[in-house]
Amino acid sequence: MEDMRTSFRKEEVSEICELLFRTAAEGLVVVDAAGSIVLLNPRMEELFGYGSEELEGRSIEVLIPEAARNRHVGQREAYQHNPSKRTMGSGRELFGRRKDASVFPVEVSLNHFELDGTRFVMGLVSDVTLRKKAEDELHRSNAELEQRVADRTRELEEAGHSVQEALEKERELNALKTRFLSMASHEFRTPLGTILSSVDLIGRYVSPTEDEKVGKHVARIRAKVRELTGILNDFLSLDKLEQGRANVHPTELDVVHLCIDLLEELRPLARPGQELGYDHEGRARHLHQDRQMLANVISNLVNNAIKYSPEGAPIKLRTRIEGDTLLLEVEDHGMGIPEEDQEHLFERFFRAGNVVNVQGTGLGLNIVRKYLELMDGTITFRSRVGEGTTFTVTLPVHIDAPPPPNEEAFP
Protein backbone atom coordinates (compact mmCIF):
# COMPACT_ATOMS: atom_id res chain seq x y z
CA MET A 1 0.00 0.00 0.00
CA GLU A 2 1.32 3.34 -0.97
CA ASP A 3 1.99 5.80 1.92
CA MET A 4 -0.15 8.87 1.18
CA ARG A 5 1.16 11.01 4.08
CA THR A 6 2.73 14.33 3.08
CA SER A 7 6.29 14.75 4.29
CA PHE A 8 8.05 18.10 4.45
CA ARG A 9 11.61 18.89 3.82
CA LYS A 10 13.65 20.51 6.59
CA GLU A 11 13.53 23.89 4.93
CA GLU A 12 9.78 23.65 4.55
CA VAL A 13 9.33 22.77 8.25
CA SER A 14 11.42 25.79 9.15
CA GLU A 15 9.20 28.00 6.97
CA ILE A 16 6.05 26.61 8.57
CA CYS A 17 7.43 27.28 12.05
CA GLU A 18 8.33 30.77 11.01
CA LEU A 19 4.80 31.26 9.67
CA LEU A 20 3.24 29.92 12.89
CA PHE A 21 5.46 32.21 14.94
CA ARG A 22 4.47 35.28 12.93
CA THR A 23 0.75 34.59 12.68
CA ALA A 24 0.03 33.05 16.13
CA ALA A 25 -2.98 34.53 17.95
CA GLU A 26 -1.04 34.44 21.23
CA GLY A 27 2.07 36.39 22.09
CA LEU A 28 5.34 34.42 21.96
CA VAL A 29 8.51 35.64 23.61
CA VAL A 30 11.91 34.04 24.12
CA VAL A 31 14.31 35.20 26.83
CA ASP A 32 17.81 34.07 27.66
CA ALA A 33 19.12 32.90 31.01
CA ALA A 34 19.62 36.52 32.14
CA GLY A 35 16.02 37.38 31.38
CA SER A 36 16.77 39.44 28.29
CA ILE A 37 14.32 39.30 25.43
CA VAL A 38 15.85 37.67 22.42
CA LEU A 39 12.85 37.09 20.22
CA LEU A 40 9.14 38.06 20.10
CA ASN A 41 6.38 37.63 17.57
CA PRO A 42 4.14 40.33 16.05
CA ARG A 43 1.24 39.44 18.39
CA MET A 44 3.56 40.22 21.31
CA GLU A 45 4.30 43.65 19.78
CA GLU A 46 0.60 44.18 19.31
CA LEU A 47 -0.25 43.19 22.91
CA PHE A 48 2.32 45.40 24.58
CA GLY A 49 2.52 48.30 22.08
CA TYR A 50 6.24 47.97 21.43
CA GLY A 51 8.16 47.35 18.21
CA SER A 52 10.39 44.26 18.32
CA GLU A 53 13.48 46.45 18.04
CA GLU A 54 12.40 48.28 21.22
CA LEU A 55 12.23 45.09 23.24
CA GLU A 56 14.97 42.85 21.95
CA GLY A 57 17.87 42.93 24.38
CA ARG A 58 15.77 44.44 27.17
CA SER A 59 14.84 42.65 30.38
CA ILE A 60 11.55 40.81 30.33
CA GLU A 61 10.56 42.78 33.48
CA VAL A 62 9.86 45.76 31.22
CA LEU A 63 6.62 43.96 30.33
CA ILE A 64 5.65 43.50 33.97
CA PRO A 65 3.93 46.12 36.19
CA GLU A 66 6.45 47.89 38.38
CA ALA A 67 4.98 46.62 41.62
CA ALA A 68 5.60 43.01 40.57
CA ARG A 69 8.98 43.40 38.94
CA ASN A 70 11.26 42.63 41.90
CA ARG A 71 9.26 39.56 42.80
CA HIS A 72 9.38 38.46 39.15
CA VAL A 73 13.17 38.64 39.06
CA GLY A 74 13.35 36.20 41.96
CA GLN A 75 10.77 33.92 40.40
CA ARG A 76 12.59 33.98 37.04
CA GLU A 77 15.88 33.02 38.66
CA ALA A 78 14.17 30.23 40.56
CA TYR A 79 12.72 28.95 37.30
CA GLN A 80 16.21 28.85 35.77
CA HIS A 81 17.29 26.48 38.56
CA ASN A 82 14.30 24.24 38.12
CA PRO A 83 12.89 24.75 34.65
CA SER A 84 9.75 22.93 33.60
CA LYS A 85 6.79 23.22 31.30
CA ARG A 86 4.09 24.92 33.34
CA THR A 87 1.62 27.73 33.71
CA MET A 88 3.03 30.84 35.32
CA GLY A 89 1.62 32.27 38.51
CA SER A 90 -0.68 29.39 39.35
CA GLY A 91 -3.56 30.62 41.54
CA ARG A 92 -2.56 34.26 41.13
CA GLU A 93 -3.69 36.94 38.75
CA LEU A 94 -0.98 38.08 36.36
CA PHE A 95 -0.81 41.39 34.59
CA GLY A 96 1.22 42.72 31.68
CA ARG A 97 2.40 46.31 31.29
CA ARG A 98 2.07 48.04 27.96
CA LYS A 99 4.40 50.63 26.59
CA ASP A 100 1.93 53.31 27.58
CA ALA A 101 2.13 51.99 31.19
CA SER A 102 -1.39 50.60 31.10
CA VAL A 103 -1.89 47.21 32.66
CA PHE A 104 -3.92 44.26 31.38
CA PRO A 105 -4.53 40.73 32.62
CA VAL A 106 -2.57 37.93 31.04
CA GLU A 107 -2.03 34.21 31.26
CA VAL A 108 1.49 32.93 30.63
CA SER A 109 2.66 29.40 29.87
CA LEU A 110 6.37 28.71 30.23
CA ASN A 111 8.67 26.22 28.56
CA HIS A 112 12.41 26.01 28.12
CA PHE A 113 14.85 24.74 25.54
CA GLU A 114 18.61 24.72 24.88
CA LEU A 115 20.28 25.79 21.69
CA ASP A 116 23.97 25.28 21.16
CA GLY A 117 24.39 24.73 24.90
CA THR A 118 22.55 27.91 25.85
CA ARG A 119 19.27 27.75 27.78
CA PHE A 120 16.32 29.84 26.72
CA VAL A 121 12.87 30.25 28.21
CA MET A 122 9.85 30.64 25.97
CA GLY A 123 6.67 32.33 27.13
CA LEU A 124 3.22 32.02 25.54
CA VAL A 125 1.25 35.14 26.54
CA SER A 126 -2.54 35.39 26.25
CA ASP A 127 -4.56 38.58 26.78
CA VAL A 128 -7.44 37.53 29.03
CA THR A 129 -8.98 40.99 29.32
CA LEU A 130 -12.29 39.93 27.78
CA ARG A 131 -12.49 36.73 29.77
CA LYS A 132 -11.63 38.57 32.97
CA LYS A 133 -14.25 41.15 32.17
CA ALA A 134 -16.83 38.42 31.64
CA GLU A 135 -15.71 36.73 34.86
CA ASP A 136 -15.84 40.00 36.75
CA GLU A 137 -19.28 40.64 35.33
CA LEU A 138 -20.35 37.18 36.43
CA HIS A 139 -18.90 37.73 39.88
CA ARG A 140 -20.63 41.05 40.13
CA SER A 141 -23.93 39.53 38.99
CA ASN A 142 -23.51 36.71 41.48
CA ALA A 143 -22.67 39.15 44.21
CA GLU A 144 -25.67 41.27 43.30
CA LEU A 145 -27.87 38.20 43.20
CA GLU A 146 -26.58 37.04 46.55
CA GLN A 147 -27.16 40.48 47.94
CA ARG A 148 -30.69 40.53 46.56
CA VAL A 149 -31.36 37.08 48.00
CA ALA A 150 -29.98 38.22 51.32
CA ASP A 151 -32.06 41.42 51.21
CA ARG A 152 -35.18 39.48 50.23
CA THR A 153 -34.56 36.90 52.92
CA ARG A 154 -34.19 39.65 55.48
CA GLU A 155 -37.38 41.32 54.21
CA LEU A 156 -39.22 38.01 54.37
CA GLU A 157 -37.91 37.38 57.85
CA GLU A 158 -39.04 40.83 58.88
CA ALA A 159 -42.40 40.29 57.16
CA GLY A 160 -42.63 36.88 58.86
CA HIS A 161 -42.06 38.54 62.22
CA SER A 162 -44.73 41.12 61.40
CA VAL A 163 -47.19 38.43 60.30
CA GLN A 164 -46.34 36.44 63.42
CA GLU A 165 -46.95 39.50 65.55
CA ALA A 166 -50.19 40.28 63.70
CA LEU A 167 -51.34 36.67 64.10
CA GLU A 168 -50.45 36.74 67.76
CA LYS A 169 -52.44 39.94 68.20
CA GLU A 170 -55.37 38.48 66.29
CA ARG A 171 -55.23 35.36 68.42
CA GLU A 172 -55.25 37.49 71.54
CA LEU A 173 -58.15 39.54 70.22
CA ASN A 174 -60.05 36.40 69.27
CA ALA A 175 -59.43 34.91 72.67
CA LEU A 176 -60.57 38.16 74.27
CA LYS A 177 -63.68 38.24 72.10
CA THR A 178 -64.50 34.61 72.80
CA ARG A 179 -63.94 35.11 76.53
CA PHE A 180 -66.23 38.12 76.47
CA LEU A 181 -68.90 36.21 74.56
CA SER A 182 -68.54 33.29 76.93
CA MET A 183 -68.82 35.52 79.99
CA ALA A 184 -71.78 37.42 78.54
CA SER A 185 -73.46 34.16 77.56
CA HIS A 186 -73.14 32.81 81.09
CA GLU A 187 -74.58 36.00 82.47
CA PHE A 188 -77.48 36.01 80.00
CA ARG A 189 -78.38 32.38 80.45
CA THR A 190 -79.45 32.67 84.06
CA PRO A 191 -82.12 35.35 83.55
CA LEU A 192 -83.24 33.59 80.38
CA GLY A 193 -83.69 30.38 82.34
CA THR A 194 -85.84 32.27 84.83
CA ILE A 195 -87.90 33.83 82.03
CA LEU A 196 -88.44 30.40 80.48
CA SER A 197 -89.51 28.86 83.80
CA SER A 198 -91.94 31.72 84.41
CA VAL A 199 -93.34 31.41 80.91
CA ASP A 200 -93.80 27.67 81.43
CA LEU A 201 -95.70 28.39 84.65
CA ILE A 202 -97.87 31.01 82.93
CA GLY A 203 -98.52 28.47 80.20
CA ARG A 204 -99.72 26.01 82.81
CA TYR A 205 -101.88 28.47 84.71
CA VAL A 206 -103.57 29.77 81.58
CA SER A 207 -104.96 27.02 79.40
CA PRO A 208 -104.75 27.91 75.70
CA THR A 209 -108.39 26.93 75.33
CA GLU A 210 -109.28 29.59 77.92
CA ASP A 211 -107.27 32.34 76.39
CA GLU A 212 -105.90 31.58 72.97
CA LYS A 213 -104.06 34.90 72.68
CA VAL A 214 -102.19 34.40 75.96
CA GLY A 215 -101.26 30.91 74.81
CA LYS A 216 -99.94 32.25 71.52
CA HIS A 217 -97.79 34.87 73.24
CA VAL A 218 -96.50 32.34 75.75
CA ALA A 219 -95.49 30.07 72.87
CA ARG A 220 -93.79 32.97 71.11
CA ILE A 221 -91.83 34.00 74.22
CA ARG A 222 -90.84 30.39 74.76
CA ALA A 223 -89.64 30.04 71.16
CA LYS A 224 -87.64 33.27 71.28
CA VAL A 225 -86.04 32.41 74.62
CA ARG A 226 -85.08 29.02 73.18
CA GLU A 227 -83.62 30.76 70.13
CA LEU A 228 -81.59 33.12 72.28
CA THR A 229 -80.45 30.28 74.51
CA GLY A 230 -79.32 28.44 71.39
CA ILE A 231 -77.18 31.39 70.33
CA LEU A 232 -75.64 31.67 73.78
CA ASN A 233 -74.96 27.95 73.79
CA ASP A 234 -73.14 28.34 70.46
CA PHE A 235 -70.91 31.02 71.98
CA LEU A 236 -70.18 28.85 74.99
CA SER A 237 -69.45 25.80 72.82
CA LEU A 238 -67.09 27.84 70.68
CA ASP A 239 -65.27 29.13 73.74
CA LYS A 240 -64.89 25.62 75.08
CA LEU A 241 -63.69 24.26 71.74
CA GLU A 242 -61.21 27.09 71.17
CA GLN A 243 -59.74 26.74 74.61
CA GLY A 244 -59.28 23.02 74.00
CA ARG A 245 -61.55 22.22 76.93
CA ALA A 246 -63.92 20.08 74.86
CA ASN A 247 -63.06 16.39 75.15
CA VAL A 248 -64.96 13.36 73.98
CA HIS A 249 -66.64 11.26 76.63
CA PRO A 250 -67.80 8.16 74.77
CA THR A 251 -70.62 6.08 76.20
CA GLU A 252 -72.84 3.33 74.84
CA LEU A 253 -75.86 4.81 73.09
CA ASP A 254 -78.73 3.77 70.88
CA VAL A 255 -78.70 6.05 67.85
CA VAL A 256 -82.39 5.42 67.12
CA HIS A 257 -83.49 6.56 70.57
CA LEU A 258 -81.15 9.53 70.41
CA CYS A 259 -82.57 10.67 67.07
CA ILE A 260 -86.19 10.22 68.16
CA ASP A 261 -85.51 12.11 71.40
CA LEU A 262 -83.94 14.95 69.42
CA LEU A 263 -86.80 15.17 66.93
CA GLU A 264 -89.20 15.34 69.84
CA GLU A 265 -87.18 18.16 71.39
CA LEU A 266 -86.88 20.05 68.12
CA ARG A 267 -90.51 19.79 67.01
CA PRO A 268 -91.57 23.10 68.64
CA LEU A 269 -89.15 24.87 66.29
CA ALA A 270 -90.70 23.42 63.13
CA ARG A 271 -92.55 25.75 60.78
CA PRO A 272 -96.22 25.17 59.98
CA GLY A 273 -96.70 22.05 57.92
CA GLN A 274 -93.11 20.85 58.27
CA GLU A 275 -92.95 17.13 59.03
CA LEU A 276 -89.84 15.77 60.70
CA GLY A 277 -89.16 12.22 59.63
CA TYR A 278 -86.64 9.72 60.89
CA ASP A 279 -85.59 6.43 59.30
CA HIS A 280 -83.02 4.01 60.61
CA GLU A 281 -81.89 1.33 58.22
CA GLY A 282 -80.67 -2.04 59.46
CA ARG A 283 -80.59 -3.75 62.82
CA ALA A 284 -77.32 -2.40 64.19
CA ARG A 285 -78.06 0.74 66.19
CA HIS A 286 -75.61 0.97 69.08
CA LEU A 287 -72.60 3.26 69.21
CA HIS A 288 -69.78 3.99 71.61
CA GLN A 289 -69.61 7.72 71.03
CA ASP A 290 -69.92 11.07 72.78
CA ARG A 291 -73.67 11.37 73.26
CA GLN A 292 -73.75 15.11 73.92
CA MET A 293 -71.54 16.04 71.00
CA LEU A 294 -73.48 13.81 68.61
CA ALA A 295 -76.74 15.29 69.93
CA ASN A 296 -75.36 18.79 69.29
CA VAL A 297 -74.36 17.84 65.75
CA ILE A 298 -77.78 16.37 64.92
CA SER A 299 -79.68 19.21 66.60
CA ASN A 300 -77.67 21.79 64.73
CA LEU A 301 -78.21 20.16 61.34
CA VAL A 302 -81.94 19.54 61.88
CA ASN A 303 -82.38 23.03 63.31
CA ASN A 304 -80.73 24.50 60.19
CA ALA A 305 -82.93 22.35 57.97
CA ILE A 306 -86.01 23.72 59.75
CA LYS A 307 -84.76 27.28 59.68
CA TYR A 308 -83.81 27.37 56.01
CA SER A 309 -86.84 25.46 54.68
CA PRO A 310 -90.22 26.94 53.89
CA GLU A 311 -93.49 26.03 55.57
CA GLY A 312 -94.73 22.58 54.59
CA ALA A 313 -91.30 21.35 53.40
CA PRO A 314 -90.49 17.97 54.97
CA ILE A 315 -87.21 17.31 56.74
CA LYS A 316 -85.72 13.87 56.82
CA LEU A 317 -83.15 12.43 59.21
CA ARG A 318 -81.66 9.07 58.24
CA THR A 319 -79.15 6.81 59.91
CA ARG A 320 -77.55 3.48 59.10
CA ILE A 321 -74.49 1.62 60.26
CA GLU A 322 -72.17 0.23 57.62
CA GLY A 323 -69.37 -1.85 59.10
CA ASP A 324 -67.61 0.35 61.63
CA THR A 325 -69.18 3.58 60.44
CA LEU A 326 -72.37 5.42 61.25
CA LEU A 327 -73.79 7.31 58.28
CA LEU A 328 -76.18 10.09 59.15
CA GLU A 329 -78.03 12.29 56.69
CA VAL A 330 -80.17 15.36 57.17
CA GLU A 331 -82.12 16.26 54.06
CA ASP A 332 -84.22 19.34 53.51
CA HIS A 333 -86.04 20.90 50.59
CA GLY A 334 -85.17 24.42 51.53
CA MET A 335 -83.47 27.37 49.92
CA GLY A 336 -80.13 25.60 49.30
CA ILE A 337 -76.63 27.04 49.47
CA PRO A 338 -75.28 29.19 46.62
CA GLU A 339 -72.38 27.51 44.88
CA GLU A 340 -69.99 30.40 45.55
CA ASP A 341 -70.69 30.18 49.29
CA GLN A 342 -70.28 26.44 49.64
CA GLU A 343 -66.52 26.41 50.18
CA HIS A 344 -66.87 28.85 53.10
CA LEU A 345 -69.81 27.15 54.78
CA PHE A 346 -67.89 25.76 57.76
CA GLU A 347 -65.97 28.96 58.45
CA ARG A 348 -66.62 30.78 61.68
CA PHE A 349 -69.27 33.54 61.46
CA PHE A 350 -69.81 32.79 57.75
CA ARG A 351 -73.34 33.18 56.46
CA ALA A 352 -74.44 32.34 52.95
CA GLY A 353 -75.55 35.24 50.79
CA ASN A 354 -79.15 34.06 50.57
CA VAL A 355 -79.78 33.78 54.34
CA VAL A 356 -78.87 37.26 55.54
CA ASN A 357 -82.51 37.87 56.45
CA VAL A 358 -82.70 34.70 58.54
CA GLN A 359 -81.44 35.03 62.09
CA GLY A 360 -78.22 33.18 62.80
CA THR A 361 -74.67 33.62 64.07
CA GLY A 362 -72.75 31.66 61.44
CA LEU A 363 -71.25 29.55 64.21
CA GLY A 364 -73.37 26.41 64.10
CA LEU A 365 -71.68 24.53 61.26
CA ASN A 366 -68.25 25.63 62.44
CA ILE A 367 -69.02 24.09 65.83
CA VAL A 368 -70.48 20.98 64.18
CA ARG A 369 -67.29 20.41 62.24
CA LYS A 370 -65.13 20.93 65.31
CA TYR A 371 -67.21 18.45 67.30
CA LEU A 372 -66.96 15.94 64.47
CA GLU A 373 -63.19 16.37 64.33
CA LEU A 374 -63.06 15.50 68.02
CA MET A 375 -65.23 12.42 67.37
CA ASP A 376 -63.08 11.31 64.37
CA GLY A 377 -66.01 12.10 62.10
CA THR A 378 -66.50 13.92 58.81
CA ILE A 379 -69.18 16.08 57.29
CA THR A 380 -69.99 16.77 53.64
CA PHE A 381 -72.99 18.20 51.87
CA ARG A 382 -74.61 18.57 48.51
CA SER A 383 -76.89 21.47 47.79
CA ARG A 384 -78.69 23.26 44.99
CA VAL A 385 -80.25 26.66 45.37
CA GLY A 386 -84.04 26.38 45.43
CA GLU A 387 -83.97 22.59 45.74
CA GLY A 388 -82.48 21.88 49.13
CA THR A 389 -79.50 20.53 50.96
CA THR A 390 -78.38 17.18 52.29
CA PHE A 391 -75.67 16.98 54.92
CA THR A 392 -73.90 13.66 55.37
CA VAL A 393 -72.03 12.85 58.53
CA THR A 394 -69.82 9.83 59.04
CA LEU A 395 -68.67 8.70 62.46
CA PRO A 396 -66.79 5.69 63.73
CA VAL A 397 -69.17 3.41 65.61
CA HIS A 398 -66.64 3.11 68.41
CA ILE A 399 -64.16 5.65 69.71
CA ASP A 400 -61.97 5.45 72.77
CA ALA A 401 -61.85 8.09 75.44
CA PRO A 402 -58.76 10.30 75.12
CA PRO A 403 -55.92 9.34 77.47
CA PRO A 404 -55.85 11.24 80.76
CA PRO A 405 -53.53 14.25 80.81
CA ASN A 406 -49.92 13.46 81.58
CA GLU A 407 -49.55 14.07 85.29
CA GLU A 408 -45.86 14.89 84.94
CA ALA A 409 -46.70 17.66 82.51
CA PHE A 410 -49.05 19.27 85.01
CA PRO A 411 -47.49 18.77 88.40
Next chain:
Amino acid sequence: MNASHQIGSLDQLIEALDKGPGPEGYLHLLRSAQIPMEELERHCTWNAKHYTRNCIAQREAYELLLICYEPGQRTSIHDYDSEEAYIHPVSGHIVEERFELVANGGLRQVSSVQLGPDSYSYLCNGHSIHRYAHSGSGRAMTLNLYARPLRKWKVYDERSGSASLGPAGA
Protein backbone atom coordinates in the same frame (compact mmCIF):
# COMPACT_ATOMS: atom_id res chain seq x y z
CA MET B 1 -101.04 -17.69 81.80
CA ASN B 2 -104.02 -15.62 82.90
CA ALA B 3 -104.42 -12.03 84.00
CA SER B 4 -103.91 -12.73 87.69
CA HIS B 5 -100.57 -10.92 87.92
CA GLN B 6 -98.29 -13.88 87.66
CA ILE B 7 -95.47 -11.59 86.60
CA GLY B 8 -94.25 -9.71 89.62
CA SER B 9 -91.01 -8.07 88.52
CA LEU B 10 -89.36 -6.48 85.53
CA ASP B 11 -86.98 -9.42 85.24
CA GLN B 12 -89.91 -11.79 85.04
CA LEU B 13 -91.63 -9.61 82.49
CA ILE B 14 -88.52 -9.48 80.32
CA GLU B 15 -88.08 -13.24 80.69
CA ALA B 16 -91.65 -13.73 79.52
CA LEU B 17 -91.23 -11.28 76.65
CA ASP B 18 -88.04 -13.06 75.59
CA LYS B 19 -90.00 -16.28 75.24
CA GLY B 20 -92.24 -14.57 72.71
CA PRO B 21 -95.84 -13.44 72.75
CA GLY B 22 -97.32 -16.92 72.64
CA PRO B 23 -100.82 -17.60 71.38
CA GLU B 24 -102.36 -15.01 73.69
CA GLY B 25 -100.11 -12.20 72.57
CA TYR B 26 -98.06 -9.49 74.24
CA LEU B 27 -101.13 -7.79 75.64
CA HIS B 28 -101.79 -10.80 77.80
CA LEU B 29 -98.25 -10.72 79.14
CA LEU B 30 -98.54 -7.04 80.02
CA ARG B 31 -101.86 -7.56 81.74
CA SER B 32 -100.29 -10.37 83.75
CA ALA B 33 -97.57 -8.10 85.05
CA GLN B 34 -97.69 -6.11 88.23
CA ILE B 35 -94.31 -4.45 88.55
CA PRO B 36 -93.39 -2.83 91.87
CA MET B 37 -93.08 0.94 91.47
CA GLU B 38 -89.61 0.94 93.03
CA GLU B 39 -88.35 -1.25 90.20
CA LEU B 40 -89.75 1.06 87.57
CA GLU B 41 -88.44 4.14 89.31
CA ARG B 42 -84.92 2.81 88.92
CA HIS B 43 -85.33 3.39 85.18
CA CYS B 44 -86.87 6.86 85.43
CA THR B 45 -85.22 10.06 84.26
CA TRP B 46 -86.95 13.43 84.44
CA ASN B 47 -86.44 16.58 82.46
CA ALA B 48 -88.15 19.88 83.14
CA LYS B 49 -88.20 20.73 79.41
CA HIS B 50 -89.51 17.56 77.82
CA TYR B 51 -90.73 14.08 78.54
CA THR B 52 -88.08 11.33 78.61
CA ARG B 53 -87.89 7.93 76.97
CA ASN B 54 -86.02 5.30 78.98
CA CYS B 55 -85.14 1.92 77.56
CA ILE B 56 -85.62 -1.00 79.94
CA ALA B 57 -84.96 -3.82 77.49
CA GLN B 58 -84.32 -4.16 73.80
CA ARG B 59 -84.27 -7.32 71.70
CA GLU B 60 -84.65 -8.14 68.02
CA ALA B 61 -88.35 -8.78 68.58
CA TYR B 62 -89.29 -5.99 70.95
CA GLU B 63 -88.25 -3.07 73.09
CA LEU B 64 -89.69 -2.04 76.42
CA LEU B 65 -89.56 1.64 77.33
CA LEU B 66 -90.57 3.66 80.33
CA ILE B 67 -91.85 7.12 79.36
CA CYS B 68 -91.70 9.79 82.06
CA TYR B 69 -93.78 12.99 81.99
CA GLU B 70 -93.56 16.04 84.18
CA PRO B 71 -96.89 17.87 84.59
CA GLY B 72 -98.10 19.35 81.30
CA GLN B 73 -95.60 17.49 79.15
CA ARG B 74 -96.66 15.66 76.05
CA THR B 75 -95.32 13.91 73.00
CA SER B 76 -95.45 15.27 69.50
CA ILE B 77 -98.21 14.12 67.20
CA HIS B 78 -96.35 11.25 65.65
CA ASP B 79 -96.40 7.78 64.25
CA TYR B 80 -93.86 5.03 63.80
CA ASP B 81 -93.19 1.80 62.04
CA SER B 82 -93.51 -0.68 64.86
CA GLU B 83 -95.88 -3.47 63.92
CA GLU B 84 -97.49 -3.35 67.33
CA ALA B 85 -97.29 -0.99 70.27
CA TYR B 86 -98.86 -1.35 73.72
CA ILE B 87 -99.04 1.61 76.07
CA HIS B 88 -99.87 1.12 79.71
CA PRO B 89 -100.07 4.06 82.14
CA VAL B 90 -98.22 3.23 85.32
CA SER B 91 -98.98 6.47 87.10
CA GLY B 92 -100.44 9.93 86.43
CA HIS B 93 -103.21 11.12 84.14
CA ILE B 94 -102.42 10.21 80.57
CA VAL B 95 -104.58 11.34 77.67
CA GLU B 96 -104.28 9.56 74.36
CA GLU B 97 -105.28 11.46 71.24
CA ARG B 98 -105.51 9.81 67.85
CA PHE B 99 -105.46 11.54 64.48
CA GLU B 100 -105.94 10.80 60.85
CA LEU B 101 -104.65 12.48 57.74
CA VAL B 102 -107.18 14.47 55.79
CA ALA B 103 -107.30 15.27 52.10
CA ASN B 104 -105.58 18.67 52.29
CA GLY B 105 -102.58 17.14 54.06
CA GLY B 106 -103.71 18.25 57.51
CA LEU B 107 -104.68 16.20 60.50
CA ARG B 108 -108.03 15.55 62.06
CA GLN B 109 -108.38 14.42 65.64
CA VAL B 110 -110.48 11.29 65.79
CA SER B 111 -110.37 10.52 69.50
CA SER B 112 -109.17 11.74 72.85
CA VAL B 113 -109.23 9.25 75.68
CA GLN B 114 -108.17 9.39 79.30
CA LEU B 115 -106.18 6.24 80.07
CA GLY B 116 -106.49 4.75 83.52
CA PRO B 117 -104.19 2.44 85.46
CA ASP B 118 -105.96 -0.56 83.96
CA SER B 119 -105.74 0.71 80.39
CA TYR B 120 -103.65 -1.03 77.78
CA SER B 121 -103.76 0.98 74.62
CA TYR B 122 -102.87 -0.73 71.37
CA LEU B 123 -101.47 0.86 68.21
CA CYS B 124 -100.60 -0.92 65.02
CA ASN B 125 -98.52 0.06 62.07
CA GLY B 126 -100.25 2.35 59.63
CA HIS B 127 -102.99 3.44 61.98
CA SER B 128 -100.98 5.07 64.66
CA ILE B 129 -100.89 8.86 64.35
CA HIS B 130 -101.23 9.83 67.96
CA ARG B 131 -100.08 11.89 70.90
CA TYR B 132 -99.85 11.27 74.62
CA ALA B 133 -100.09 14.02 77.17
CA HIS B 134 -99.92 14.16 80.91
CA SER B 135 -102.83 16.25 82.13
CA GLY B 136 -102.43 15.81 85.88
CA SER B 137 -100.48 17.72 88.49
CA GLY B 138 -97.92 15.09 89.56
CA ARG B 139 -95.54 13.05 87.51
CA ALA B 140 -96.70 10.36 85.13
CA MET B 141 -95.20 7.22 83.61
CA THR B 142 -96.23 4.84 80.88
CA LEU B 143 -94.79 1.45 80.09
CA ASN B 144 -94.50 1.11 76.31
CA LEU B 145 -93.89 -2.16 74.53
CA TYR B 146 -92.93 -1.99 70.86
CA ALA B 147 -92.79 -5.11 68.77
CA ARG B 148 -90.55 -4.75 66.82
CA PRO B 149 -88.24 -2.01 68.04
CA LEU B 150 -88.80 1.40 66.51
CA ARG B 151 -86.73 2.34 63.47
CA LYS B 152 -88.88 5.06 61.94
CA TRP B 153 -90.51 8.06 63.53
CA LYS B 154 -92.52 10.82 61.96
CA VAL B 155 -93.46 14.06 63.67
CA TYR B 156 -96.49 15.92 62.34
CA ASP B 157 -97.19 19.61 62.62
CA GLU B 158 -99.67 20.25 65.38
CA ARG B 159 -100.95 23.33 63.58
CA SER B 160 -101.99 21.44 60.45
CA GLY B 161 -104.90 19.70 62.16
CA SER B 162 -107.35 20.13 64.94
CA ALA B 163 -104.84 18.74 67.34
CA SER B 164 -105.67 20.10 70.74
CA LEU B 165 -105.53 18.49 74.11
CA GLY B 166 -108.90 16.96 74.72
CA PRO B 167 -110.61 16.96 78.09
CA ALA B 168 -109.77 14.08 80.35
CA GLY B 169 -111.94 11.09 79.73
CA ALA B 170 -113.24 12.38 76.44
